[in-house]
Amino acid sequence: MIDILICDAHLYLDQDWEIPGGWIAIEKNRIHSVGGPQQSPPQAGRVINAGGRLVTPGLVNAHHHMYQNLTRSYAPATRLRLFAWLQALYPLWAGLDADSVYVSTYIAMIELLLGGCTTSMDHMYIHPRPRLIDEQFRAARDIGMRFYATRGSMTRAQADGGLPPSDLVQDEDTILSDCERLVSAFHDPAPGAMGRVALGPVSMFSASERIMRESLTMAERLDLRLHTHLGEDMEEDDFCLSMYNCTPTEQFERMGWASPRTWVAHYIYPSPSEVTRMAKAGISVVQCPSSNMMIGGGSADALDMRERGIKVGLGCNGSATTDHASMWMETRNAMLLGRVSHGPAAMGAREALDMATRGGAACLGWDDEIGHLRPGACADLVIWHANEVALAGAITDPVEAWLRCGPAVAGTSIVNGRVLVENCQPTMTALKDMLREHAQQARRIQKIA
Ligand SMILES: [Zn+2]
Known part of the structure; x- marks a missing residue:
């Protein structure tokens, strides 16, 4: 029947x-x-x-940070560039706890559903308290959304040349054991899964080479996907040059991350030859159009990457950079960006929709089952x-x-x-109560009495 x-x-x-x-x-x-x-x-x-x-x-959101719902449109940070913006917000995000992560995930998922998204990943890289991703899975289950958690991590504090304050970084052993715990508790590789887990050291400038390499080893051992931010800001180029004496892409390749197991967010600043190498290596890329435009840091040339064979998906990125979470809006902005760069014949609604569905599903390694409506x-x-x-x-x-x-x-x-x-x-009946709770948590996190 x-x-x-x-x-x-x-x-x-x-x-x-x-x-x-x-x-x-x-x-x-x-x-x-x-x-x-x-x-x-x-x-x-x-x-x-x-x-x-x-x-x-259903549209597939291939890059997000749902906890940032709690600091949307934060007035002191609205005119800052990426690194300064992060450093303005880290002290607030240090207040995250189980209740605030649950309610911000819940509200983020409702907003995504209203914008036509049915599967979302989330890249949770702030862990001031333990077991926060467990709360995200609880919210996903309560709502019924298909959820791909990415266990993010930061190890390099300001004192070690990184960006975050010392109370937001963790040591590698703590991170790796929590990754293993999450995978055994929540990662379901079976067809039709409602929850999966990927590993995601946050970026080259805030995650050590050791956690990058050991995450890769674990991903190969447990057959998991890998995710990180790459080529998001020109300052990352300067950082990699001084820390590793090479470009971000070269360091990425040296660490063994250039593989079909990996999808990266942004990838705005590679050279043409680096894009060709990444295409050959089989990585996927998430373009985050609204976030990139909002923070004024350029945007990936998605059409060029697609032509070279890279699978490109779309993402809302953090709720505090985009300040909204509508995958319809990201799809439209991806179309506009493509036309700005390549003219009106190069990009229409269907190419953009393909990125928001098949492309995002490919980023998650899931396009056998989601991102299309073929029977089965x-x-x-x-x-x-x-x-x-x-x-x-x-x-x-x-x-x-x-x-x-x-x-x-x-x-x-x-x-x-x-x-x-x-x-x-x-259709959930708890939305009003959740919005009330979210308002309280946002005031607490933003330290507004
Ligand atoms: Zn991001």
Whole structure:
């Protein structure tokens, strides 16, 4: 028996596969079948008439820092460059605890769902108290979101030439044993998993060579994915030159990180020959368009990387740099950036949507099951709300209209076969209480009485 049938939809199922006026059937937590107007759909327990609206795979957020919800739009830091911005916020983030991480993850996931995201990673690299990622998994379970945690780490304090204060770094042995604990508690490599764990020393300038190398060794031993920030700021080039006498990419290669197991955030400043080498090595890259523009540090040339064979996904990045978490917005900004750099013929809504779905799924090593809606895929999809005013007059191409005429929000979001957003509202009943708790925690973290 089919559980949910969505009919009369413009289906964007995958790159190069769309069905106008189509239907899509969900059985349990998988896509069962799809069809066009000439094919009869199966009987279903629940039928949702999409009324001609666009249905896409759920968008995949391949880089985020959800705890930063607690310091969004923090006034003293809004005009700072990356390193100064981090140093202004580290003392506040030192106040993170179990309750604040739970509630900030909860609110971040609701916001992501409303923006059409059904799978998100999170790169949690601040660990002033133990077992904070456990709280993120608790929030993901309570909501029902597909979640890829990345156990981030910082080892190099200011006194050792790094950026963070000493109370935010950990020693390598503590980090490695916590990574191992998290993997055994939460990493599910099985098909259809709702939770996985990757290893993610934060960046070359705040993580030691030892933790980079030992994370790689552990990832190979336990078959895990690796993640870090790379080429995010020109200051990283200066740092690597003085610390390692080479560029960030060269150090990355020396440590053995250039492999298909790795996806990196940003990668704005490689040379053309470095991009060619990384493509050959098989790494994936996450472009974070809004965050990059907000902090004024340039942006990865995603189109060029895709042409060279690198799989490129999209990410919201930290809630305190982007100050919002809408994957629809990131998709639109990725399209705009591509057109600014390469002209209007080079990039349209479909290329951007491919990055936000297949591209993000490839970053997570998960594009066999998510990021598309082929039969057998995970039942993660979005029926996009059609704003009649915004879409008035847009009648020739529903995918282009979706990305050009927004802002667009999810009308219905389904994750693992469960409806988590309906009529543009989350189905969880705890949201009001969570927002109240989030407001209290934000005041505490920002030291506002
Ligand atoms: Zn980041």
